Amino acid sequence: MTLSTFSRRGTEAMLALMATAVAAYAFIAxxxxxxxxxVGEAMQQVYRLNPIVIHTHAFAAGLALLLGPWQFSTRLRTRRPRLHRWIGRxxxxxxxxxxxxxxxxxxRIAQGGWVAQLGFAxxxxxxLYTGWRGYRAIRQGERAQHRRWMLRNHALTLAAVSLRIYIPLFLASGVPFEQAYPVIAWLCWVPHLVVAQWWLNRGRTSVAEALPTMAR
Ligand code: HEM
Structure with missing residues (x-):
């Protein structure tokens, strides 16, 4: 195992662990x-008035966070393709x-005013768009494109992890929540998309090589 493979797998394992931790938070909370x-008093009041949507969101998005990392396992894809398909669906x-x-x-009812609301929307x-493109690509038999879109999509799923790292960091740095939240609503996902695109654009010889290889 080369040093770069070792560090890549370490990064993937760490991301999977953080994703699982945030999913566990959503399921428990x-x-x-x-x-x-x-959560804070203002958020709490909004969630109490909208229990169905917040519960639906926490469980469904938590499931995405929990399942996502497994889909990048080459071992699972090659040895258990049916399982890969069912987890994917x-x-x-x-x-x-x-x-x-x-x-x-x-x-529409998020904290932080219109800038945060626009960021989340x-x-x-x-x-949704990257998920749709990933689905369409695999239905058309375009595996390489499917993997590229799903990598972008999963990078966005991980926004839930970054958001929950940034909030305490901003607050600990003395930035009030009202100022921090609109920034975080964008910061939690735009850089993820940029990094995913950079990763895909790297001068690799094949797309398969450029994709994560968790638990190979
Ligand atoms: C990637 C697309 C996502 C979007 C657009 C999104 C959007 C939102 C929005 C707008 C809120 C309300 C925030 C507020 O009241 O100010 C929220 C809250 C929440 N989201 Fe998401 N979310 C996404 C992904 C996820 C994922 C992957 C999880 C996985 C656990 C998740 C779990 C939660 C939870 C638990 C809350 C309630 C607040 C808390 O307890 O921290 N979301 N989300």
Whole structure:
């Protein structure tokens, strides 16, 4: 195993771990506690008035976060292709479609004013779009394109992780929530898309080589 493969796998494992931790947070906070029990007072009030949409979103998007990393496992793809397909369908339908539409609905009532609301709404639209492109590509038998779109899509799913890292970081740096949140609503996903595109554009000889290889 080369040093770069070692560090790449380490990064992938760390991302998968963080994704699982945030998914676990969503399931526990919205499955075992009253809606919004773990967030600030203003958010809590909004969630109590909209329990269906917040619960739908937390569970569906949490599922996407939990399932996503497994889809990049070459071992799973090659040895258990049926499982890869079923996880993929669940990820796209339950995770992205339900999680994305509920995320879009939530963006209208999100904290942080119109800048934050636009940031979340844009994320939801791009999340749904990349998922749709990934699905369409595989239905048309274009595997390389499918992987590229799903990599972009999963980079966006990981916005949920960055968001929950940035909020305490901004607050600890003394930036008030009202100022931090509109910035974070964009910062949590735009750089992810840029990094995913950079990764895909790197001068690799084949797309398969350029994609993550978790648990190979
Ligand atoms: C990638 C597309 C996503 C969009 C567009 C989106 C959108 C939103 C919006 C607008 C809110 C309300 C924020 C507010 O009230 O100010 C929210 C809250 C929430 N989202 Fe998402 N979200 C996405 C992904 C995810 C993922 C992948 C998870 C996985 C766990 C997730 C879990 C949650 C949870 C648990 C909340 C409630 C707030 C909290 O307890 O932290 N979201 N989301």
């Amino acid at each position: 919205y499955g075992l506690q009253p809606a919004g029990a773990s 669940t990820y796209l339908l339950a995770g992205i479609v339900v999680g994305g539409v509920s995320g879009l609905l939530l963006s 844009s994320l939801a639209v791009v999340w």
